[in-house]
Amino acid sequence: MVVSYVVAYFAGTAAMDAFGLVEGDSLKEAGAWGVVIGLSLIVLIVVPQIIGIVLGVRAHRLGEVRLGRAGIVLNAAIATYLVLSSVLQLALA
Numbered sequence: 001m002v003v004s005y006v007v008a009y010f011a012g013t014a015a016m017d018a019f020g021l022v023e024g025d026s027l028k029e030a031g032a033w034g035v036v037i038g039l040s041l042i043v044l045i046v047v048p049q050i051i052g053i054v055l056g057v058r059a060h061r062l063g064e065v066r067l068g069r070a071g072i073v074l075n076a077a078i079a080t081y082l083v084l085s086s087v088l089q090l091a092l093a
Helices: 002-019 032-061 065-092
Strands: none
Touching (some): 002 032
């Protein structure tokens, strides 16, 4: 999760520099391409949780019901929080 966040941070910083935005501006201010890049960065941040959900489903199917469910629920909750907070920040900024 930390690696994907750091990569998304640097990619977002590079995108802001490419669009001529300063710190504190939103990618939304760059128009449609800024929104597309912002949504792509959100997907990049959520990739570890998606992998965790897939692994939880696989564990559940292999017989580890408790650990599989815990992995699915925990990763789904984290992914939901990250997506909602990021999309709201992009939409309201």
